[in-house]
Amino acid sequence: MRTLKNHPELCAVNTATFGFQAPLTKVIDEVARAGFGAIAPWRREIEGQDVKALSKQIRDAGLKVTGYCRSEYFTGSTKIARKAAMKANAKALDGAAELNAAYFALVVGTGRNLNLVRQQVEDGVAELLEHAREVGVKLAVEPLHPVYAADRACINTIAQALALCQRIEGKVKKPMLGLLVDCYHVWWDPALESSIAAAGNRILGFHVSDWLMPVRDVLNDRGMMGDGIIDLPYIRELVEKAGYNSFVEVEIFSSENWWKRPMDETCRVMRERLFTRV
Amino acid sequence: MRTLKNHPELCAVNTATFGFQAPLTKVIDEVARAGFGAIAPWRREIEGQDVKALSKQIRDAGLKVTGYCRSEYFTGSTKIARKAAMKANAKALDGAAELNAAYFALVVGTGRNLNLVRQQVEDGVAELLEHAREVGVKLAVEPLHPVYAADRACINTIAQALALCQRIEGKVKKPMLGLLVDCYHVWWDPALESSIAAAGNRILGFHVSDWLMPVRDVLNDRGMMGDGIIDLPYIRELVEKAGYNSFVEVEIFSSENWWKRPMDETCRVMRERLFTRV
Numbered sequence: 001m002r003t004l005k006n007h008p009e010l011c012a013v014n015t016a017t018f019g020f021q022a023p024l025t026k027v028i029d030e031v032a033r034a035g036f037g038a039i040a041p042w043r044r045e046i047e048g049q050d051v052k053a054l055s056k057q058i059r060d061a062g063l064k065v066t067g068y069c070r071s072e073y074f075t076g077s078t079k080i081a082r083k084a085a086m087k088a089n090a091k092a093l094d095g096a097a098e099l100n101a102a103y104f105a106l107v108v109g110t111g112r113n114l115n116l117v118r119q120q121v122e123d124g125v126a127e128l129l130e131h132a133r134e135v136g137v138k139l140a141v142e143p144l145h146p147v148y149a150a151d152r153a154c155i156n157t158i159a160q161a162l163a164l165c166q167r168i169e170g171k172v173k174k175p176m177l178g179l180l181v182d183c184y185h186v187w188w189d190p191a192l193e194s195s196i197a198a199a200g201n202r203i204l205g206f207h208v209s210d211w212l213m214p215v216r217d218v219l220n221d222r223g224m225m226g227d228g229i230i231d232l233p234y235i236r237e238l239v240e241k242a243g244y245n246s247f248v249e250v251e252i253f254s255s256e257n258w259w260k261r262p263m264d265e266t267c268r269v270m271r272e273r274l275f276t277r278v
Numbered sequence: 279m280r281t282l283k284n285h286p287e288l289c290a291v292n293t294a295t296f297g298f299q300a301p302l303t304k305v306i307d308e309v310a311r312a313g314f315g316a317i318a319p320w321r322r323e324i325e326g327q328d329v330k331a332l333s334k335q336i337r338d339a340g341l342k343v344t345g346y347c348r349s350e351y352f353t354g355s356t357k358i359a360r361k362a363a364m365k366a367n368a369k370a371l372d373g374a375a376e377l378n379a380a381y382f383a384l385v386v387g388t389g390r391n392l393n394l395v396r397q398q399v400e401d402g403v404a405e406l407l408e409h410a411r412e413v414g415v416k417l418a419v420e421p422l423h424p425v426y427a428a429d430r431a432c433i434n435t436i437a438q439a440l441a442l443c444q445r446i447e448g449k450v451k452k453p454m455l456g457l458l459v460d461c462y463h464v465w466w467d468p469a470l471e472s473s474i475a476a477a478g479n480r481i482l483g484f485h486v487s488d489w490l491m492p493v494r495d496v497l498n499d500r501g502m503m504g505d506g507i508i509d510l511p512y513i514r515e516l517v518e519k520a521g522y523n524s525f526v527e528v529e530i531f532s533s534e535n536w537w538k539r540p541m542d543e544t545c546r547v548m549r550e551r552l553f554t555r556v
Contacts, residue, residue, distance in 0.1 A: 112507050114466075147425040149466035150491050150507050160468040188392075188427035190438040213428050218493065229390050229428050 001237045004248065005275040012038035012066045014207070014251035015045060018266060019259025024054060027263065032061035034267035038247045041099070042069045043092055051098045058099070066103070066247050067140060067180070067205050068096035073109025074124030075117040075154070086124060090131045097135040102246065103204045104132065105180060106141045110154035117154045126168045129177055140204040141165065142180040145188075147218045158186055158195035165202055175202050181239055182207035182251065184222055187230045196238045203244045208232055208278050209252045220255040224269060226277035236278060248278060279515045282526060283553040290316035290344045292485070292529035293323060296544060297537025302332060305541065310339035312545035316525045319377070320347045321370055329376045336377070344381070344525050345418060345458070345483050346374035351387025352402030353395040353432070364402060368409045375413040380524065381482045382410065383458060384419045388432040395432045404446045407455055418482040419443065420458040423466075425496045436464055436473035443480055453480050459517055460485035460529065462500055465508045474516045481522045486510055486556050487530045498533040502547060504555035514556060526556060 004010055013031045015024065022030075024045040031039050039058060046054060046068075058065060071092065072085035089104075096104040106125065111117035125139065132139050141161045144153035155161050161179040169177045181203055186192060196203070210228030212221060225232055236248065250270050252258050258266055282288055291309045293302065300308075302323040309317050317336060324332060324346075336343060349370065350363035367382075374382040384403065389395035403417065410417050419439045422431035433439050439457040447455045459481055464470060474481070488506030490499060503510055514526065528548050530536050536544055 112509060114509070118468075145424060146466040147423070147493065147496065150489055150493070155468075156466055157468060188424040188434055190396075190433075190435060211428055215425065215428070215496065218425065218496065231390060231392075 001233075001240050002245070004278055008035035008271050008274065009037035010248060011036050011270075011274050012040060012064075012247035012249035013267070013270065014040040014067070014069065014249055015042055016069065017250055017252045017258065017270070018263050019255065020044065021259065022263065024049070025057060028054075028057055028061050028063065030263045030267060032063055034264075034271060036063070036267075038064040038066045038249070040065065040067045040069060040249060040251070043095065046095055046099070051095055055099050064247070065099045065101040066249055067105040068092065068099055068101040068103070070105040070107050070142075073107070074121045075109030075111050077111070082120065082124065086127060089128050093128070093131055093135055093137055096137040101137060103138040103140040103178070105205070106139055107144065108141065108153050108155050110149055110152060114154050121154060122164060122168065125164065125177070129168060133176055138175075138204055139177050140180045141178070142182060143185055145185040145218070157189055157191070158199055159191055162195065162199050162202060178202035178204035180205040180207060181235070183230050183232055183235050184209045184211060187211065187235060192235070193238060196242050200242050203239060203242060205246070205249060206236070206239050206244055207249050207251045208236075208274075209250065220253045222252045222254055224252060224258065225250070225273040232278045248274065250274065279511075279518050280523070282556055286313035286549050286552065287315035288526060289314050289548075289552050290318055290342075290525035290527035291545070291548065292318040292345070292347065292527055293320055294347065295528055295530045295536065295548070296541050297533065298322065299537065300541065302327070303335060306332075306335055306339050306341065308541045308545060310341055312542075312549060314341070314545075316342040316344045316527070318343065318345045318347060318527055318529070321373065324373055324377070329373055333377050342525070343377045343379040344527050345383040346370065346377055346379040346381070348383040348385050348420075351385070352399045353387030353389050355389070360398065360402065364405060367406050371406070371409055371413055371415055374415040379415060381416040381418040381456070383483070384417055385422065386419065386431050386433050388427055388430060392432050399432060400442060400446065403442065403455070407446060411454055416453075416482055417455050418458045419456070420460060421463055423463040423496070435467055435469070436477055437469055440473065440477050440480060456480035456482035458483040458485060459513070461508050461510055461513050462487045462489060465489065465513060470513070471516060474520050478520050481517060481520060483524070483527060484514070484517050484522055485527050485529045486514075486552075487528065498531045500530045500532055502530060502536065503528070503551040510556045526552065528552065
């Protein structure tokens with residue numbers, strides 16, 4: 001396993017961690033100043049802006065872009081809604097290409113009839129993959145914790161995401177379709193070890209945060225690494241054993257705590273925790 | 279699939295659904311008056327009481343006992359704590375036998391090191407099974423929704439519970455060790471169909487309630503069948519196809535809604551929803 005201690009350049013910051021309290025231009029400066037190696041911006045920070053200029057600022061600051069966050073749901077209740085989402089996703093992929101993002105993150109959506117919406121997701125991802133190939137940006141399906149299966153994603157385990165990738169793309173040496181391993185979403189999985197090993201080079205991104213106890217708000221009360229119960233070093237070891245050697249990315253949704261703190265404070269604590277608790 | 283309409287005798291009520299607002303003697307009367315076929319009491323209603331008399335009252339009211347709720351966790355942080363839990367579980371099994379319960383429900387506990395606590399659970403269940411055989415009461419492992427993996431149970435899928443049963447008991451015609459399928463806990467599972475089919479005669483109980491949206495409190499805000507997003511008839515069909523032909527049991531933890539209503543009202547609504555939405 002790699003040593004993170006004193007290697008912030010191996011780590012990335014997802015801008016959601018700051019709660020969008022400042023424009024991306026400032027966030028980029030802050031993340032670069034703290035020595036991190038990469039950043040993951042959101043569409044709300046990019047769309048309608050001068051993307052070329054932002055992309056240049058990121059590059060000039062010495063940062064890479066990991067994931068571009070995130071897709072529209074593939075599971076709208078009407079064909080028209082699903083078409084509109086596909087169009088927005090295709091446009092977002094162009095943005096991801098402009099940013100030189102390693103991948104475009106897919107949060108897939110869900111619905112009451114799980115078998116139906118899972119098929120919609122499969123069809124939508126397969127279609128989007130064609131455009132992804134054209135613009136040269138990988139797609140990363142993010143399995144979300146099953147607590148979000150009712151309102152955000154019908155893909156809830158690594159094994160399920162991997163099976164989806166394999167059905168769509170088949171066996172290939174250099175996959176354009178892969179998945180994200182976010183510890184917050186997958187730590188509980190009884191098949192964690194075998195599914196991470198099987199996912200191998202389909203693992204395009206690795207996210208860390210922590211699961212606080214007691215759970216107050218499953219959406220916006222994620223914890224800083226070390227403040228909760230997830231055995232993060234154990235999961236990082238699994239992922240790196242499976243061949244992952246890209247950035248360790250912090251993504252913390254925390255409306256009542258971290259989003260209220262100054263960005264430099266959050267950066268300082270992230271560094272320390274990445275060094276010692278991940 | 280069986281018809282539940284006008285067949286409340288195929289249905290059971292878990293007493294937690296009333297929020298323990300009345301002594302068990304009154305609850306038994308209420309459940310019997312509504313025409314239900316069975317009841318699932320909790321240890322807090324039984325221990326320290328005249329169990330023989332309660333058992334007789336239940337039988338005289340024409341009710342069966344499905345599950346006796348529930349075990350202590352098998353995952354205490356010290357050996358002494360785990361021994362004490364085993365002792366309490368053995369004693370509870372004696373109560374289950376006195377009540378002629380179809381099974382004793384196991385909520386297994388959890389901890390930070392999942393591999394460690396899963397082994398503790400396996401050791402504890404294997405040990406308890408010996409006493410269960412002696413007193414003739416089956417053990418039903420309850421996989422809980424992964425949102426409880428941090429604080430209540432490290433067994434979170436049917437497949438995981440089934441594998442545990444098979445490792446402990448091997449392949450047997452008449453298993454003494456099985457599992458509970460609670461729709462609230464398992465509805466999201468991408469392997470739901472195959473794991474229910476595989477579980478077959480290890481399915482000792484079937485619980486219904488509903489997953490409300492938005493989620494306010496994952497512990498005590500469960501919904502009445504039909505008020506949420508779970509496709510209950512679909513899951514019941516899977517379970518019955520797998521061979522399950524025992525009671526459909528309602529268990530609703532709902533501190534802010536159903537627990538505040540009179541028992542006869544809750545019974546009336548349960549009947550109606552069991553007839554039409556399950």
